[in-house]
Amino acid sequence: MNPPAETANLAKRDESVDWTALRNEFPILRETVNGHPLVYLDNAASSQKPQQVIDTVRRYYEHDNANVHRGIHELSNRATEAYEGARQRVADYLNAGSPEEIIFTRGTTEGLNLVANTWALDNLRKGDTILLTEMEHHSNLVPWQILANRIGAKLDFIEVTDDDGQLDLQWLDEQLARARLLSLTHISNTMGTVNPVAEICTHARAAGVVTVVDAAQSAGHTTVDVQAIGCDFLAFSGHKTCGPTGIGVLYGRRELLEAMPPYQGGGEMISRVEYRDSTFNVVPHKFEAGTPNVAGAVGLHAALDYLDAIGREAIFEHDQRLAKRACERLAEIDGIRLFGPSEDRSGVVSFVLPDAHALDLATMADQKGVALRAGHHCNQPLLAKLGVAATARASFYFYNTEAEVDRFIEVLHDVRKLLV
């Protein structure tokens, strides 16, 4: 079997990380957009892919592709080995107790829906409370709304402080005392807030509340250790972590997974099937109905190798350095509103200008090759609370440079001159 990732040329990188060399490993960053060099600042929506990940997926299709767990033949064995090798790699990446605690999904959204439709549907009753926060992405809000409406459960929210976008945890223990499940994001995709998930999960555990962490914005950027966090479930997406689209991960504590009903029926999730009844496979296969995204898992394996070869601490520091520079330069603009904490934040920077609509700004920045995001960022209730309909958002990753931050600010000033 071919190695799942070409990591040999990636020496362990520490403070002396050669960020320019890394950047050169991303072919798409050499694109020009509207006649300008691409400045890709939409990493919170999706990350770009290094050559190593692209090559690994191509190599899988060229040499190893077949269906998994079914064949007696060589290619099926190779595909199965690659798929289960990816599961082991994810378990190591998250410091999970075993690969059986790793379920492959389509992404964070599917992972959260899986928990809502299995553990929660099976365990929550009319009148029970599901605790969320006011900063949740729609993917960690709507599944709980659907479930709550279906079973007559209630939703409660940990509030966000107006001034700096932090969770207001003064009522946490009271809120937990009324709740059965808590689902919250690790890092806010709009404000860049880094939530103290380990501390919150410690309180939740003491209160007997099951915890779900949305790690969509953190898994590719910083250390995510499910044992240190102490959560029961955690979900993330491959496409935001330098991996392919269409692959994601749900971590679940083994004893909970074993007691849960299946999510979807069919394919590998069965043990024995009769016309009127079936018995189900062991975890994690019980939750993976149908042919899985093997190439996606193999690509994700390569992506996680890639990120760990750089070092997640170094990546997060780089994100933070760029965000700090952007915030400082943005703060010089009269009347600008910057969202989120001023300290200890991630690489996500949202803002509203007094004189230019976010959508106009992003559209005109695109004319100059700068990819920003503008809108509600799937955070409509949060934006309503903050009193805005849309923000412009720049989100940084390790392949972005300080020169790109400066180019983004320069373009912003040019665009404002045209808009006001």
Ligand code: PMP
């Ligand atoms: N949660 C958060 C915090 C996110 O930022 C996103 C993606 N924007 C999601 C969930 C959903 O991720 P996906 O679309 O990959 O399922």
